[in-house]
Amino acid sequence: MSETKGLNRQQMADRIAREFQDGWLVNLGVGIPVMCSNTDIGERDIVYHSENGVIGYGPVAGPGEEDLNLVNAGGQNVTLKPGASIVHHADSFAVIRGGHIDVTVMGAYEVSMTGDFANWKLTGQKGGGIGGAMDLAACAKRVFIILEHVTRRNEPRLLSACTLPITARGVVKLVSTNYGLFEPTGDGFLLREIAPGLTVDEIRATTGGKLTVADGLKTIQV
Amino acid sequence: MAQRSKQIDGFREAVADIPDGSVIGFGGFAMPGVPFNLIKALLEQGAKRLTLVGNTTGGAQQPRMPDMGMLVENGQVAKVICAFTAATRPTDVLPFTKYYESGECDAELVPQGTLAERMRAAGAGVPAFYTPTAVGTELAAGRETRMIDGREYLLEYALKLDYAFIRARTADTFGNLRFHRAQRNFNPIMATAARCTIVEVEDPIVPAGAIDADDVHTPGIYVHRLVQVPAEPEGLWPTKRQERRR
Numbered sequence: 259m260s261e262t263k264g265l266n267r268q269q270m271a272d273r274i275a276r277e278f279q280d281g282w283l284v285n286l287g288v289g290i291p292v293m294c295s296n297t298d299i300g301e302r303d304i305v306y307h308s309e310n311g312v313i314g315y316g317p318v319a320g321p322g323e324e325d326l327n328l329v330n331a332g333g334q335n336v337t338l339k340p341g342a343s344i345v346h347h348a349d350s351f352a353v354i355r356g357g358h359i360d361v362t363v364m365g366a367y368e369v370s371m372t373g374d375f376a377n378w379k380l381t382g383q384k385g386g387g388i389g390g391a392m393d394l395a396a397c398a399k400r401v402f403i404i405l406e407h408v409t410r411r412n413e414p415r416l417l418s419a420c421t422l423p424i425t426a427r428g429v430v431k432l433v434s435t436n437y438g439l440f441e442p443t444g445d446g447f448l449l450r451e452i453a454p455g456l457t458v459d460e461i462r463a464t465t466g467g468k469l470t471v472a473d474g475l476k477t478i479q480v
Numbered sequence: 481m482a483q484r485s486k487q488i489d490g491f492r493e494a495v496a497d498i499p500d501g502s503v504i505g506f507g508g509f510a511m512p513g514v515p516f517n518l519i520k521a522l523l524e525q526g527a528k529r530l531t532l533v534g535n536t537t538g539g540a541q542q543p544r545m546p547d548m549g550m551l552v553e554n555g556q557v558a559k560v561i562c563a564f565t566a567a568t569r570p571t572d573v574l575p576f577t578k579y580y581e582s583g584e585c586d587a588e589l590v591p592q593g594t595l596a597e598r599m600r601a602a603g604a605g606v607p608a609f610y611t612p613t614a615v616g617t618e619l620a621a622g623r624e625t626r627m628i629d630g631r632e633y634l635l636e637y638a639l640k641l642d643y644a645f646i647r648a649r650t651a652d653t654f655g656n657l658r659f660h661r662a663q664r665n666f667n668p669i670m671a672t673a674a675r676c677t678i679v680e681v682e683d684p685i686v687p688a689g690a691i692d693a694d695d696v697h698t699p700g701i702y703v704h705r706l707v708q709v710p711a712e713p714e715g716l717w718p719t720k721r722q723e724r725r726r
Contacts, residue, residue: 308662310510311664326511326719327511327660327663327718329509329510332510335720344664346667347509347593348596348597348599354593377568384580385565386564387563387565387567388563388619389563389591390593392613393593393594423617423618424618426616427616
């Protein structure tokens with residue numbers, strides 16, 4: 259995916275991580291989202307929660323520092339921050355279902371302008387891969403999504419309606435793609451910030467629904 | 481109490497009596513807490529028409545360690561209850577997927593938190609519960625829901641196990657367990673949901689009383705058989721996962 263335009267994977271994660279507010283409990287999902295725990299967000303106190311019951315983890319462990327029994331949602335070996343704790347799966351999902359998660363960040367195949375998203379089942383597939391996504395989507399206070407802006411065939415992933423079976427309806431508040439930072443607005447998407455090297459016209463051509471552009475549109479700092 | 485040790489000599493002995501048709505839970509999430517040695521023993525034991533319960537059937541990562549998917553490939557499985565029948569990344573392939581798509585093995589796809597809670601409920605004597613998870617999705621189609629305080633919830637039933645295969649860091653001879661880091665995951669829950677819990681133990685098994693009562697993660701009342709994991713290469717231990725190319 260090195261030829262994709264705009265932001266790289268870590269930069270997409272970094273942009274989302276800069277939205278985290280001091281004191282938030284943040285769940286990070288498999289894929290690009292777990293890269294948020296590598297982002298330097300200064301003095302803010304953020305607690306990262308992983309669905310497997312790790313509460314308070316930090317960046318991915320460096321070579322030789324790995325504990326093979328300590329992983330994030332993506333199975334990567336991570337580090338613990340001071341104050342960390344560990345619970346079992348039922349308690350971990352009680353944290354989630356109980357509404358204690360301020361934001362969950364997940365990957366997705368598609369997001370709709372009404373805040374639906376799809377991330378568990380592809381067209382024609384029998385079954386799929388749900389993991390913790392449905393629990394998180396239904397119960398976290400906010401859902402942020404990180405995904406590549408277009409498919410490998412250059413088709414939009416930000417759509418007026420999802421074509422794939424949905425994970426949850428009307429929950430997505432913010433979307434970070436390699437093209438920019440977006441909010442679903444009900445009848446389209448608001449482009450809040452644009453990635454370096456992209457134009458509004460390019461984004462409009464590859465985004466479903468009506469594209470509105472934030473006043474004084476800023477370029478994402480990388 | 482705790483006069484008799486639950487320690488068993490080997491993995492083969494620990495799984496020898498498991499009959500065809502059993503419902504077996506497998507702890508573990510990614511590498512931590514997976515009962516590799518018990519899975520290997522069950523592959524050799526050969527029980528058939530099993531129902532397997534676990535987070536994923538596995539096999540998307542290298543190096544591949546014993547996983548539920550291998551039992552499927554070995555023709556021992558009728559059904560799998562799990563949170564992944566396919567990988568979420570289209571370029572990853574789970575070995576299990578083709579058995580499910582061809583109809584050779586049945587599957588029930590369950591959201592991960594619901595899967596954990598169904599077993600917690602089974603262990604706690606709660607026959608069913610309502611959850612907001614999966615409401616409005618394909619998984620909820622045609623199923624019982626209920627409005628409670630203005631929100632729609634989906635009815636889910638407890639999931640009982642015949643056997644739980646789990647892995648712990650520390651055990652005493654009575655079966656009190658401690659887990660290390662993210663090794664805990666589904667393991668303590670499955671122990672409560674099973675009629676017979678079999679544990680592979682990493683550290684040398686200690687006498688009852690050597691783990692302080694305040695420090696026990698899973699009480700020995702839920703544990704029936706303990707097997708010491710031998711050193712490599714005889715015993716299987718977590719390995720560092722190879723990073724995948726993008």
